[in-house]
Amino acid sequence: MxxxxxxxxxxxxxxxxxxxxxxxxxxxxxQGGLADRAIIRQEGRVFAEVDLKARKQFAVGGPLGITLIAVEPGRARVVSDPGPRQYCVKQGWLMRPGEIAICAPNRVSVQIAGRTKVYDSISY
Amino acid sequence: MTRSVIELTVSAEDHRVAWLATAAVGLSLVDAAVPSPLPGIKPGLANIVTLVVLARYGWSTAVWVSGLRVLAGSLLLGYFLAPGFFLSLTGTTLSLLTLGLARHLPARWFGPVSLSILAAFAHIGGQLLLARLWLIPHDGVFLLTPLFAGAALVFGTINGLIAAKLLAEPAPSETA
The missing domain is CATH 1.20.5 (Single alpha-helices involved in coiled-coils or other helix-helix interfaces)
Incomplete structure (x- = not known):
């Protein structure tokens, strides 16, 4: 050659x-700001704050029914939600700090937090 | 005809710098025409000229050629004194400084490919730092580091190979 x-x-x-x-x-x-916690809110109040280390399921009650949330090492997602449009379910796994899935009709949200607080969007 | 008061004497060195800078500017125009998947990722073909000039004529000629290329290239492409100009200037300055140090590496072991890769890394490093300090003051810019560094490695290697190929051929006689 x-x-x-x-x-x-x-x-x-x-x-x-x-x-x-x-x-x-x-x-x-x-992975600098590695995702290390998931914050689950119901009606704006913190329902649970979990370390993303163990495998866990949460059932959060809201005005429409039960929203199921799954937490796995390094990620979390909404498994099922009684809302009509299913946006939060379709978002799938959340794994980066700042990512959030909001099930608005049932007033439940899951947010990923890292060591440092990040912005969910930046415009410049 | 009015005689000019200022007499400029043009040396052979000036001619050489001008020709080489022209070649570098031409390559930066080609660079700008190549579609890029992400702003900031460019082949940097003009660096081939810098590498050849560094090897044939030394560091100060390389500085002249690169400086003129940044200036004339930005004028032709219309970004003179725009953010892109300062990014380009910072990248070029840092890669020239790196080349100034790296050219003292033993030539038996380290050829144009090494110089090209090191210069490409210095170039992108300088640009990222300037972008972080000035244009996008948020650590989010560094999310692009692996992509830029990967591109620097790939294009640095390719440009270095092309420069090595050109340097392996005998120097052209300068008749221009």
Whole structure:
């Protein structure tokens, strides 16, 4: 390969080290504010605040009925909700700090919180 | 004809810098025309010229060529003194400083590919820092770091290979 001959031994070292640096930058920058808590609210009041470590299910009662919330290590979601449009259920798993699923008709919400408080949107 | 009061003497070095800067500007225009998946990710083809100039004519010529390229490129593409200009300037300054240090690496082991990768990382690092300090004062900018760093590695390697290929050929005779 004529192109490969242009790479000197130290270049391979630089390429490998850089690739390793890029690889290790992914967990540093993409999970920096690791999700560590889920805050479940009902009628605006905190119903439960759970560490995202164990596998748990919560049944939260609201004006329409029961909203089921599942918590798993690192993520949480609304499993079922009596609301008509099911937006919060369709959102699926929430795993980044700041993410929130709101079941408005039943007045229940699940929010993911990390070590640092993050904004849910930024405009500039 | 009115004789100009100021006499500018143009040396062969000036001619060379002008020609090389022109080539670099041409490549930045090609760069700008290449569609990019994410603003900020560009091949940086003009860096090939910088690398070749650094190897053939030394660091100060490389600084001249890069500086002129940033200036003329921004004028041609219409972002002179806009945020993109300062991002470009910061990235270029940092990668030139890095090249200034890295060119002292033993040439037997480290070729243009190493220099290109290191310069690409310095370039993107400078841009991210400026963006964080000035344009988007929020740590959210750093979410893009892995993407930018990955692109710097890929394009740095490719540009370095092209520069190495050009440098492997004999220097063109300068008749222009």
């Amino acid at each position: 004529p192109w490969l001959r242009l790479i000197r031994p130290g270049d391979w070292l630089v390429i490998l080290l850089s690739a390793a640096a890029v690889g290790s930058s992914i967990p540093i920058f993409w």
